[in-house]
Amino acid sequence: MPSKTATTLHSDHVIIGGGAGGLLLAARLGRRLGPDRVLLVDRAVTHIWKPSLHEIVAGTRDSHQDALPYPMLARRNGFRFALGELAALDAEGRRLTLAPVLDANGEVIAPERVVTFRRLILATGAGTNLFGTKGADAHTFRIEDADDARRLNRRLTDAFLGAAFSEERVLRISIIGAGPTGVQLAAELDAAHADVVASLAADQHFELELSLLEMAPSILGGQPEAVTRRARTALDRLGVRLLTGTEVTRVRAGSIETSKGKVPADIVIWTAGAKADKINTSLGLKTGKLNQIVVNERLETSATDIWALGDCAEAPGPGERPLPPRAQVAAQQAKYLARVLLAREAGQTAPEPFVFRERGSLISLGREEAVGAVQTGRKGGRLFIEGMIADWLQMSLLLDHHRAILGVRRTVLLALARMLQTGGTGRTRLH
Ligand SMILES: Cc1cc2nc3c(=O)[nH]c(=O)nc-3n(C[C@H](O)[C@H](O)[C@H](O)COP(=O)(O)OP(=O)(O)OC[C@H]3O[C@@H](n4cnc5c(N)ncnc54)[C@H](O)[C@@H]3O)c2cc1C
Known part of the structure; x- marks a missing residue:
């Protein structure tokens, strides 16, 4: 076998991370500057819109059908793509290193590569914050990719399936963190239980005991009161046990120890808190306590010509608090940075500093239902919505993301293909 020697790549604009923010930026730059000047690097071969991951967990969304290959996206949007994981950065020397890519057996399929650049944009997202909780790493599931x-x-x-054939006929699932992900997942799992039980003989029916644990006094922190109240009512109706004001102190196989006592659990899913990868602290850039790269109001890092956006960045928000890790923030930052970088190319003055505009948020509650509040204007008015309209708007966020990277025609075709498939087989969960 030929030896795999290190190679060097170069691009004027290198974007690391093709998620909700990075891919949008690569597409906007690629369409204007072309493949010789824009390179996107990601450690995965396919792109999936992260806010739809809980639907993949519940089985309502097919991860293979929804995963868009980066090489196809690169061709369509005029950028180049390199598979690889950022391993090191020399900010002054304007070069970075990508770790070797290994196959399932640990064999090197692509060697370590050096990438030189004029401008670098880091958009590597964030993982879960386990807050150092004992046993959490070993005994919980996380949903990061x-x-x-x-x-x-x-x-x-x-x-x-196992619960249907067990003697006890009970399955206990605990979700730690009652933010949007935890709440949406609880609703999806309840709906999945209803679907599965409906397909079983009566003597195989089993109970699903769902608990949602949250350290804060209320669920969906930061959401308008009306949204929180409706979501709480919906979860009560579904029989989800809400344990707010509850601190998880330890997770063991089969149970969770909390400030309010022990909670038995066959499966524990951790959705609370975000924390960026430790590698950020070794890049020679200023970082914050959640390992995020500190940026100013123009998304500039502590090094010249290096920017960061999305969940991996600690960007100033209103008041003293940084902007939250949300797809909406990442997308708006990507659009802003595209304007900044294209203005530089054209020798024009840079746009005004970045300002995040809250567009509202939507919480899907399983069974084709959702609640949310959308912004009605720049003055901060909010419109409360629920039911089918909210569910439809929730889906339209994904369509909007696809439109930005695939164009209108392909987005319509993809949506139609999905509708035809669910029309043919019905909407199924945990199939
Ligand atoms: C289950 C779930 C549900 C969510 N629901 C919502 C929602 O309803 N609304 C909302 O606004 N937000 C939601 N979020 C948050 C939202 O998904 C994120 O805020 C958003 O995806 C951040 O975008 P990003 O571009 O910063 O990072 P990401 O979308 O996370 O993309 C990061 C990319 O970087 C790549 N990468 C990471 N490290 C490296 C490396 N070292 N080298 C190369 N590539 C790397 C990854 O493969 C990935 O493609 C949800 C998140 C989860 C997990």
Whole structure:
């Protein structure tokens, strides 16, 4: 076998991370500057919109159908793509290193590569914050990428089937963190239980005991009161046990120890808190306490011509607090940075500093239902919505993301293909 020697790549604009923010930026720059001047690097071969991961967990969304290959996206949007994981950065020397890519057997399929650049944009996202909780690493599932979502989907599918044949006929699932992900997942799992039980003989029916644990006094922190209240009512109706004001102190196999006592659990899913990768602290850039790269109001890092956006960046928000890790923030920052970089190319003055505009948020509650509040204007008015309209708007966020990277025609075709498939087989969960 030929030896795999290190190679060097160069691009004027290098973007690391092709998620909700990085891919949008690569597409906007690529369409204007072309493949010789824009390079996107990601450690995965396919792109999945992260806010839809809980649907992959529940099995309502097919991860293979929804995963868009980066090489196809690169061709369509005029950028180059390199598979690889950022391993080191020499900010002054304007070069970075990508770790070798290994196959499933640990064999090197692509060697370590050096990438030189004029401008670098870091958009590597963030993982979960376990807050140093004992046992959490070993005994909880997290949903950080499509592989995690598929793994958890398989575990849940097995557990649902196993529960139908168990003596006790009970499956206990605990979700730690009652933010949007935890709440949406609880609703999806309840709906999955209803679907599965409906397909079983009466003597195989089993109970699903769902608990949602949250350290804060209320669920969906930061959401308008009306949204929190409706979501709480919906979860009560579904029989989800809400344990707010509850601190998780330890996770063991089969149970969770909390400030309010022990909670038995066959499966524990951790959705609370975000924390960026430790590698950020070794890049020679200023970082914050959640390992995020500190940026100013123009998304500039502490090094010249290096920017960061999305979940991996600690960007100033209103008041003293940094902007939250949300897809909406990442997308708006990507659009802003595209304007900044294209203005530089054209020798024009840079746009005004970045200002995040809250567009509202939507919480899907399983069974084709959702609640949310959308911004009605720049003055901060909010419109409360629920039911089918909110569910439809929730789906339109994904369509909007696809439109930005695939164009209108392909987005319509993809949506139609999905509708035809669900029309043919019905909407199924944990199948
Ligand atoms: C289950 C779930 C549900 C969510 N629901 C919502 C929601 O309803 N609304 C909302 O606004 N937000 C939601 N979020 C948050 C939202 O998904 C993130 O805020 C958003 O995806 C951040 O975008 P990003 O571009 O910063 O990072 P990401 O979208 O996370 O993308 C990061 C990319 O970087 C790549 N990468 C990481 N490290 C490296 C490396 N070292 N080298 C190369 N590539 C790397 C990854 O493969 C990935 O493609 C949800 C998140 C989860 C997990």
